[in-house]
Amino acid sequence: DADVTQTPRNRITKTGKRIMLECSQTKGHDRMYWYRQDPGLGLRLIYYSFDVKDINKGEISDGYSVSRQAQAKFSLSLESAIPNQTALYFCATSDPTGNGHEQYFGPGTRLTVT
Amino acid sequence: GQNIDQPTEMTATEGAIVQINCTYQTSGFNGLFWYQQHAGEAPTFLSYNVLDGLEEKGRFSSFLSRSKGYSYLLLKELQMKDSASYLCAVRGGGGSYIPTFGRGTSLIVHP
Numbered sequence: 001d002a003d004v005t006q007t008p009r010n011r012i013t014k015t016g017k018r019i020m021l022e023c024s025q026t027k028g029h030d031r032m033y034w035y036r037q038d039p040g041l042g043l044r045l046i047y048y049s050f051d052v053k054d055i056n057k058g059e060i061s062d063g064y065s066v067s068r069q070a071q072a073k074f075s076l077s078l079e080s081a082i083p084n085q086t087a088l089y090f091c092a093t094s095d096p097t098g099n100g101h102e103q104y105f106g107p108g109t110r111l112t113v114t
Numbered sequence: 115g116q117n118i119d120q121p122t123e124m125t126a127t128e129g130a131i132v133q134i135n136c137t138y139q140t141s142g143f144n145g146l147f148w149y150q151q152h153a154g155e156a157p158t159f160l161s162y163n164v165l166d167g168l169e170e171k172g173r174f175s176s177f178l179s180r181s182k183g184y185s186y187l188l189l190k191e192l193q194m195k196d197s198a199s200y201l202c203a204v205r206g207g208g209g210s211y212i213p214t215f216g217r218g219t220s221l222i223v224h225p
Contacts (some may be wrong), residue, residue: 033212040122042201042217043157058212090156094211102147104154106206 003027004106006091013081020077021109023091031094033103034058045092049074079082081113086089088089092098116140120202120215126192130160134187134200134219142207148176148187149201151218157201160187189221197223 004025006087014021022031034046035058045058055066063085068074078085091106117139126132130153145164149157163169163178163185175188189196199220203213 035215040217043203043215045212045214048212087155096211101145101205102159102162103157103213105158107156108154 004091004093004104006089006106006109008109009107012109012114013020014114015082017081019078019081019111021078021089021091021111023076023106025072025091025093025104025106027093027095027104028071029093029095030071030102031096031101032068033092033094034064034074034076035090035092036060036085037090037108038087046076078111078113081111083113086111086113116204116206118202118204118214120200120216120219122217123222125221125224128194128223129191130192131188131190132192132221134202135190136185136187136192136202136216138183138185138202138204138216140183140204140206140214144178144207144211145187145213146176146178146204146205147201147203147213148174148185149203151199151201153198156192158218160200192223194223194225197221 030051035043035050049068065077089109092103094101094103120136129137148160151157161176168177199218201218202216205213
């Protein structure tokens with residue numbers, strides 16, 4: 001079974017709709033992250049969480065919010081989706097005791113906003 | 115802030131050796147990562163360098179020079195399955211241990 005899972009894997013939604021992307025992990029890691037990836041722009045950090053009570057904005061948090069429901073769950077919400085939020089979204093975890101805090105990524109959610 | 119540069123695209127021949135460079139400018143330095151990402155898939159960890167020098171892991175090696183702000187990923191005995199994007203990520207100072215990713219290098223291996 002995958003250690004980091006994301007649902008849904010693909011989603012098409014309309015402008016103005018609220019949408020939630022979910023991430024679950026069985027690795028037991030405290031640190032979780034949300035990234036978006038756009039062609040030619042690489043991975044950009046949206047939000048990160050070092051534990052259930054610690055939430056931090058990344059470089060592109062505007063238009064997004066997150067919820068850390070438990071150590072294993074970290075959800076990303078788009079309150080009112082817009083077309084330029086069309087992207088591939090990745091959740092990741094890391095272990096601060098591991099190999100330099102390497103990150104483990106989920107399979108990604110491809111989101112299209114029309 | 116942090117600035118990370120790597121070539122956008124490279125091509126190479128099956129069986130050959132290819133070197134993918136990454137240069138960076140950061141405020142502080144706490145390690146450099148290389149990840150591999152096949153099209154439409156998740157990035158997967160390849161290597162981590164925090165001290166100067168070469169780290170070898172099978173067909174893949176990664177080199178770091180902190181004084182030059184420079185790293186490279188060396189892939190030997192290229193295989194078709196090595197066609198992928200290679201992401202350089204640098205962790206700067208500040209203690210948060212959050213890496214910043216470069217835009218990635220798309221490697222195309224042809225027969």
